Amino acid sequence: MISLEELTARVAALSGPATIRVTSSDRQQSDVLATIDMLEMLAAESSLRIVHCPDEAMVGVRVTLAVESNVSPISFWGTPSGYELEGLVYALECLTQPNRATDSIEGPHIVAILNDLPRPVCADLFVTPT
Amino acid sequence: MVHLVIKISQNHPQLHFRIIQVDQFPTWAQSAGVVSTPSLLIAGQPLHAGNLSPTQLAFYLWLAATPPSS
Numbered sequence: 001m002i003s004l005e006e007l008t009a010r011v012a013a014l015s016g017p018a019t020i021r022v023t024s025s026d027r028q029q030s031d032v033l034a035t036i037d038m039l040e041m042l043a044a045e046s047s048l049r050i051v052h053c054p055d056e057a058m059v060g061v062r063v064t065l066a067v068e069s070n071v072s073p074i075s076f077w078g079t080p081s082g083y084e085l086e087g088l089v090y091a092l093e094c095l096t097q098p099n100r101a102t103d104s105i106e107g108p109h110i111v112a113i114l115n116d117l118p119r120p121v122c123a124d125l126f127v128t129p130t
Numbered sequence: 131m132v133h134l135v136i137k138i139s140q141n142h143p144q145l146h147f148r149i150i151q152v153d154q155f156p157t158w159a160q161s162a163g164v165v166s167t168p169s170l171l172i173a174g175q176p177l178h179a180g181n182l183s184p185t186q187l188a189f190y191l192w193l194a195a196t197p198p199s200s
Contacts, residue, residue: 031154060154073139077158078151087132087149094140110188111141117195120144121172125135126152126159128167 001082004041007089012045016067016096020088023053023062035061035079042089063088067095083130131168131181138187145191 020039024032032052039050061079065072065088072095080088132149139145152159152167162169163177170178170187172194182190 073143073146074136074149075147076149076151078154080149080151084132084149084151087136090133091136091140094136107184110138110184113188113192114138114142114145117142117144117192118197119195120146121191121194122146122148123135123173123191123194124148124150124162124171125131126150126162126164126167126169126171127132128152 002086007086008042008045010089011042011048011092014046014048014092014096017047017049018092018096019049019051019066020092021051021053021064021066023055023058023064024060025054025056025058027052027054031079032061035063038079038081038085039063042085048092065092065095070095081129084127131170134182134184134187135170138184138191144195 020043022032022036022039026032027036036050036052042048043050060077063076063080065074072091074091076084076088135147135149139147150158152164162171164171164179166179168179168181170182170190172178172190174194175190178186178190
């Protein structure tokens with residue numbers, strides 16, 4: 001299990017400005033406050049901005065990531081914790097350091113399958129906090 | 131699975147993923163038929179439960195993006 005200190009150090013090492021947007025209907029709800037507090041701790045040693053975006057229709061909390069106008073294709077629904085918090089940091093790293101994403105997880109056959117898809121695909125990954 | 135979908139979507143901009151915490155969205159998870167995690171739901175396909183290999187994930191995504199031949 002990666003510690004918050006290790007994740008904070010990884011966030012501090014990010015290159016380029018990044019923003020984490022926390023969307024909820026009410027900033028004062030306890031789960032929203034807890035999410036923002038946790039993310040601000042994560043961002044404490046970096047230039048990462050945490051921004052609350054009010055949306056009356058939003059149930060729960062949604063976290064999205066952006067580097068200027070480049071928005072991550074990943075959104076986190078619910079406060080990420082444990083392994084999923086590490087996933088959020090990893091998503092930030094991939095967004096700010098695109099070359100990081102190009103390692104051996106994808107063989108040439110996978111690149112060939114997924115390059116030039118005829119239409120976009122949105123999928124939902126359901127996870128349990130670990 | 132989380133790292134895999136993050137990486138694969140970063141390399142292929144037509145792919146978008148929502149990572150949903152089932153304890154915070156239990157109704158959503160229930161309506162999707164989730165009984166174990168991780169579970170991946172792609173429109174038009176049955177729920178994929180368990181960790182998928184990169185090849186399996188790529189195939190299911192390609193299937194979702196490719197119109198059926200007439």
